[in-house]
Amino acid sequence: MRLRFAPSPTGALHIGGARTALFNWLLARHSRGALVLRIEDTDRERSTTENVEQILDALRWLDLDWDEGPIFQSARAARHREALQALLDAGHAYRSRATAEDVKEFKRRHGADRGFRGEPDSDGAVRLRVPDEGATIVHDAVRGQTRFEHVHLDDPVIARADGSVLYNFAVAIDDLDARITHVVRGEDHLSNTPKQLLVLEAARAVGLGADRPLPVYAHLPLLHGPDGKKLSKRHGAASVQELRDAGYLPEAVRNYLALLGWGAGDDETVLSTPELVERFTLGRVSRNPARFDETKLRWLNGIYMRELPIPELARRLKAFLELTDPTAAKALAETETDRRSAERPPKAAGDRFERAVAISREKIQTLDDFWPLSGFFFIEPADDPPARERWLGEDGRRALSDARAALEDLGELTETTVAGALEAVVARRRVKPREVYQPLRVAIAGGTVSPGIFESVALLGRAETLRRIDRALARA
RNA sequence: GCCGCCAUCGUCUAGGGGACUAGGACGCCGCCCUCUCACGGCGGUAACACGGGUUCGAAUCCCGUUGGCGGUACCA
Numbered sequence A: 001m002r003l004r005f006a007p008s009p010t011g012a013l014h015i016g017g018a019r020t021a022l023f024n025w026l027l028a029r030h031s032r033g034a035l036v037l038r039i040e041d042t043d044r045e046r047s048t049t050e051n052v053e054q055i056l057d058a059l060r061w062l063d064l065d066w067d068e069g070p071i072f073q074s075a076r077a078a079r080h081r082e083a084l085q086a087l088l089d090a091g092h093a094y095r096s097r098a099t100a101e102d103v104k105e106f107k108r109r110h111g112a113d114r115g116f117r118g119e120p121d122s123d124g125a126v127r128l129r130v131p132d133e134g135a136t137i138v139h140d141a142v143r144g145q146t147r148f149e150h151v152h153l154d155d156p157v158i159a160r161a162d163g164s165v166l167y168n169f170a171v172a173i174d175d176l177d178a179r180i181t182h183v184v185r186g187e188d189h190l191s192n193t194p195k196q197l198l199v200l201e202a203a204r205a206v207g208l209g210a211d212r213p214l215p216v217y218a219h220l221p222l223l224h225g226p227d228g229k230k231l232s233k234r235h236g237a238a239s240v241q242e243l244r245d246a247g248y249l250p251e252a253v254r255n256y257l258a259l260l261g262w263g264a265g266d267d268e269t270v271l272s273t274p275e276l277v278e279r280f281t282l283g284r285v286s287r288n289p290a291r292f293d294e295t296k297l298r299w300l301n302g303i304y305m306r307e308l309p310i311p312e313l314a315r316r317l318k319a320f321l322e323l324t325d326p327t328a329a330k331a332l333a334e335t336e337t338d339r340r341s342a343e344r345p346p347k348a349a350g351d352r353f354e355r356a357v358a359i360s361r362e363k364i365q366t367l368d369d370f371w372p373l374s375g376f377f378f379i380e381p382a383d384d385p386p387a388r389e390r391w392l393g394e395d396g397r398r399a400l401s402d403a404r405a406a407l408e409d410l411g412e413l414t415e416t417t418v419a420g421a422l423e424a425v426v427a428r429r430r431v432k433p434r435e436v437y438q439p440l441r442v443a444i445a446g447g448t449v450s451p452g453i454f455e456s457v458a459l460l461g462r463a464e465t466l467r468r469i470d471r472a473l474a475r476a
Numbered sequence B: 001g002c003c004g005c006c007a008u009c010g011u012c013u014a015g016g017g018g019a020c021u022a023g024g025a026c027g028c029c030g031c032c033c034u035c036u037c038a039c040g041g042c043g044g045u046a047a048c049a050c051g052g053g054u055u056c057g058a059a060u061c062c063c064g065u066u067g068g069c070g071g072u073a074c075c076a
Helices: A015-030 A049-062 A073-090 A100-110 A167-177 A187-205 A240-245 A250-258 A273-279 A294-307 A310-324 A326-340 A346-350 A352-363 A367-377 A385-391 A394-409 A415-429 A434-445 A453-460 A462-475
Strands: A002-005 A034-039 A068-072 A093-096 A125-128 A135-140 A144-149 A157-159 A182-186 A216-220
Touching: A002 A015, A002 A182, A015 A034, A015 A049, A015 A182, A015 A216, A015 A240, A015 A250, A015 A273, A034 A049, A049 A240, A049 A250, A068 A073, A073 A093, A073 A125, A073 A157, A073 A167, A073 A187, A125 A187, A135 A187, A135 A216, A144 A187, A157 A167, A167 A187, A182 A187, A187 A216, A240 A250, A250 A273, A250 A294, A294 A352, A310 A326, A310 A352, A310 A367, A326 A352, A326 A367, A352 A367, A352 A453, A367 A453, A385 A434, A394 A415, A394 A434, A394 A462, A415 A434, A415 A453, A434 A453, A434 A462, A453 A462
Parallel strands: A002 A034, A034 A068, A182 A216
Antiparallel strands: A093 A125, A125 A157, A135 A144
């Protein structure tokens, strides 16, 4: 199979585009075929190099690679003109000065059952001549046959008056030249397909690619927002960049996107990328439009985060924070400096960030969840007045004092020794565990939610823990 | 308006004439685990849009209605 992904650089890569890219990529890898990347920039007004870069970035982040290209459609203008001239010479296309208004007027006069047919002029835009009779049938790999009656089709404009070609023409010629065997794209292109098929037929009639079979088309169901409307910023993430910045892992995004409009057939939902490659086929692509629902993506992302080895997760977390949170990045950098100052045993210090990651990861679903939960290991905790009032009243402070004493007297602080010491405080005070642990949590973490209290104390270290307890006692 | 696509729990889906008292996953609810939050485990809630056919039998096939979406550019 030879496939292609052909985005138009008129904006960032949206989630729907990413899904199209993914499906093409999966098909190419599954079939051990090739994926061609083509940039459809024939609209020079709206296409920018920034957008091209952004799209390539998004594909790289998703780890979707391509075998050929990027081919810029604009760079193929000479070839397009040549093909256009061939169609013109053979009478499959003609120049016409007819405007959109003229077309409307034509239809008003002739009724809806007659597509626009122009008279050749000496100049003007180029229109493809659509046969009056018959129909073009699109054989779609996911939808079956769709019949487009020629009487309903207007002669489409395939090139501007200045000779520059338009989308439906350029696409057909480029697919032909690139020997694309399968055109897999969004359903919004279904009604373009007969036009492209007509271009292809005309091109073959004049000897262009006559030896090659027409590509198989497959139109993917569209993606909508949670409310069923068009996906937009209003729904949270709408572009791949936004997904990245929201703290999702590319492998989780691939897994989730694959499930939108495709299913393995059994009840599997967690499918690694190799499994997707192994199992993906066009035959199982759905015809129903799907809604992009971030809830399920969050869940999946959590699973992938927990499956990552701790050092790898730590690496990604660090990269993420460097990209999105200067404060956090700076704090982490300073932690590393401390480590090098050798004030503590290198091993323990070196693992500090990784240890924080290890005790946090079952509590977070995205990379973005980490810092709010565990940033207190690296920076001064935020103040949370309601939490203080609830847990650092008279009883809470007494419990906190007891905890302080127990920790101060302890030998080495490990999860086990801390647990022993604090459990003894609970037993001595004859209270529920939380009556000791929550005040302590508020004191060291700032709020009522954090990783396990024993692990947290052990990681924070005695000096810092005692300092924060003292500060909480003084302030409360 | 015209052309076209689509129609199963709130969401993603399984299902392609009898195996369906319609299965799974997310979410939600409850219980268990528990130092918070989670993770994990167990259980529960919840759907074949409607109306006609065809058939011994329809979620599955056909037609219509309704609804959603796409297209209808000298955009892609």
